[in-house]
Amino acid sequence: MTTDTPPLPAKSRFGAWARRLGWLLLVLLAAGAALAAYVFRPVAVAAPAPLQAHKASAAAGAYLAKVGNCAACHTTPGGAAYAGGVKFVTPFGTLFSTNITPDKDHGIGTWTYEQFHAAMKHGVRPDGTHLYPAFPYTSFAKMSDPDIASLYLYLRSVAPVAQPARENEMDFPFGNRALLHFWKTLFHDDAPYTPDNTRSAQSNRGGYLVEAVAHCGACHTPRNMLGAPDESRNLRGGVYVDQVASGAYRRWSAPDLTSGVHGLKEWSAKDIQSYLLTGKNPRAVVHGPMTEVYESTAHLTKSDAEAIATYLRDVAPGPARTDWSAFRSRxxxxxxxxxxxxxxxxxxxxxxxxxxxxxxxxxxxxxxxxxxxxxxxxxxxxxxxxxxxxxxxxxxxxxxxxxxxxxxxxxxxxxxxxxxxxxxxxxxxxxxxxx
Missing domain, CATH: 1.10.760.10 (Cytochrome c-like domain)
Structure with missing residues (x-):
C-alpha cells in the first residue's frame, strides 16, 4: 500500500497553470493601470510665493527677455513680436513655438503668475501636461523667482496678438507628452542656480546669466541620444538644426566656450566682451545662427558682459583630444x-x-x-x-x-x-x- 498522491491528469495540470497565468496577467494589468494613471495624471507642482512678494517689474523683465533671447524663438521673420510659430526641427519631430503674448484666446493672457512659474521652472502647462524641452526650462528653472516674476510682468505688458499656435508634427511615440515624465525624472533639475563660493561675485553673476537666463548651454552643450544636455561636458560644443535666411534648414555646430585648447583659449576676457557687445573682436565676427543671439547680447550692460566673460574664463576647460594630425589623407x-x-x-x-x-x-x-x-x-x-x-x-x-x-x-x-x-x-x- 502507498500514500503517494497520484499525478494529476494532463487537463487538470493545464487548468492549474492557466489559473496561475491568469492571476499573473491580472496583477500585471493592475500594475500597468496604476503606472499609467500615475504617469498620465495632470502634474501638480508647489506654488511659489505670491507675485506681490517679489520686487519685480516689467522694466526688469524687458531686460531679461532681451538677454534670454525670447524673441528669436517666439517671433517669426516679419511676424508679430512673441506671437510664436517658429519652426524647430529635432530628431524627435518638428515643433512650433507658442504665442506668449497676453492674448486670452491664443496666448498666455489667462495664465496666472503661478502657472507661468510652473512652465518656467517645471516645464508644466496650465492643464498639467508636460512641455517639450525645446522650450529650455532645464535652464530657466535656474532663474530666481523675482526674475521669473519680472519676466511675467513684462510679457503681460506687450501687445496681444490673436495668432493661434501651429500643431506640432512629432514622430511616434514622442507626440505623447506623458512620456516626458520619465525624461524629467532622469534629466530635469528644478533647483535654482547656486553661487559657487570659490568664485567671485562677478563670476557668479556671469554663471547665472550663462546657465540660466541666456541658456547658452542649449546650443553649446552636447546632448545625449534622448536630447538631454550632457552636463559632464557643459559648454563644450553642441550640434543643432537651424533655419537660415533662405528658409532652408541646416545642421550647425556650436563651438566649445570653455578656455580649453579646442575652445576660447586664445580669447581674452576683453575679446569675449567685445564679441557679445559689438559682434566682433580681433579673432572673430558674429555669423550664422549666432547673429540672432547677438541681437540679444548687444543689449547686455557692460557689467553683465564682463561677468559672462569672467565666468567663461573660469569654466573648467575641456580636455585635449587625440592628436588628429596623423590623418593626412587629404x-x-x-x-x-x-x-x-x-x-x-x-x-x-x-x-x-x-x-x-x-x-x-x-x-x-x-x-x-x-x-x-x-x-x-x-x-x-x-x-x-x-x-x-x-x-x-x-x-x-x-x-x-x-x-x-x-x-x-x-x-x-x-x-x-x-x-x-x-x-x-x-x-x-x-x-x-x-x-
Whole structure:
C-alpha cells in the first residue's frame, strides 16, 4: 500500500497553470493601470510665493527677455513680436513655438503668475501636461523667482496678438507628452542656480546669466541620444538644426566656450566682451545662427558682459583630444585649395589679416568636434547679420559652386589639422550632407 498522491491528469495540470497565468496577467494589468494613471495624471507642482512678494517689474523683465533671447524663438521673420510659430526641427519631430503674448484666446493672457512659474521652472502647462524641452526650462528653472516674476510682468505688458499656435508634427511615440515624465525624472533639475563660493561675485553673476537666463548651454552643450544636455561636458560644443535666411534648414555646430585648447583659449576676457557687445573682436565676427543671439547680447550692460566673460574664463576647460594630425589623407590636396582660395585673406600661417580674413589658428569653430559650421561657412559664406554691421573686414564669398565635395573636405581637413588646430578629418559625405 502507498500514500503517494497520484499525478494529476494532463487537463487538470493545464487548468492549474492557466489559473496561475491568469492571476499573473491580472496583477500585471493592475500594475500597468496604476503606472499609467500615475504617469498620465495632470502634474501638480508647489506654488511659489505670491507675485506681490517679489520686487519685480516689467522694466526688469524687458531686460531679461532681451538677454534670454525670447524673441528669436517666439517671433517669426516679419511676424508679430512673441506671437510664436517658429519652426524647430529635432530628431524627435518638428515643433512650433507658442504665442506668449497676453492674448486670452491664443496666448498666455489667462495664465496666472503661478502657472507661468510652473512652465518656467517645471516645464508644466496650465492643464498639467508636460512641455517639450525645446522650450529650455532645464535652464530657466535656474532663474530666481523675482526674475521669473519680472519676466511675467513684462510679457503681460506687450501687445496681444490673436495668432493661434501651429500643431506640432512629432514622430511616434514622442507626440505623447506623458512620456516626458520619465525624461524629467532622469534629466530635469528644478533647483535654482547656486553661487559657487570659490568664485567671485562677478563670476557668479556671469554663471547665472550663462546657465540660466541666456541658456547658452542649449546650443553649446552636447546632448545625449534622448536630447538631454550632457552636463559632464557643459559648454563644450553642441550640434543643432537651424533655419537660415533662405528658409532652408541646416545642421550647425556650436563651438566649445570653455578656455580649453579646442575652445576660447586664445580669447581674452576683453575679446569675449567685445564679441557679445559689438559682434566682433580681433579673432572673430558674429555669423550664422549666432547673429540672432547677438541681437540679444548687444543689449547686455557692460557689467553683465564682463561677468559672462569672467565666468567663461573660469569654466573648467575641456580636455585635449587625440592628436588628429596623423590623418593626412587629404592634407596635401587641402593645402593646395587653401593656398589658391584662402591664403590671401587668412595668410599662409593662418593668423589672418586685420582687414581681410579672421585668424584660423587655434580657432574654436574650425576645430569644433562636429565640422558642420565650418563646412557651412566654406559652402555658403558666413551669413552675417542683416542689416550688415561694420565688421571692419571684407566679406567672405561662398565657395560652394567653385569647390567639389572632395575639395571642401580636403580644405576643411587641412584647416582642422594645421595652424595649431587639432580635430578629426572631414569626409566628402559630411560635405554632401551640408549642401
Amino acid at each position: 592634407m596635401k590636396e587641402g593645402e593646395v585649395v587653401y593656398t589658391v582660395h584662402c591664403g590671401t585673406c587668412h595668410l599662409p600661417d593662418g593668423k589672418g589679416d586685420r582687414i581681410l580674413g579672421v585668424p584660423l589658428a587655434r580657432n574654436a569653430l574650425v576645430q569644433a568636434e562636429d565640422p558642420s559650421s565650418l563646412i557651412n561657412v566654406i559652402l555658403y559664406g558666413p551669413d552675417l547679420p542683416d542689416p550688415p554691421f561694420a565688421s571692419g573686414r571684407t566679406t567672405m564669398k561662398p565657395f560652394g559652386k567653385r569647390l567639389s565635395d572632395e575639395d571642401v573636405a580636403a580644405l576643411a581637413t587641412y584647416l582642422r589639422s594645421s595652424f595649431g588646430n587639432n580635430a578629426p578629418q572631414v569626409s566628402p559625405e559630411q560635405v554632401a550632407r551640408q549642401r
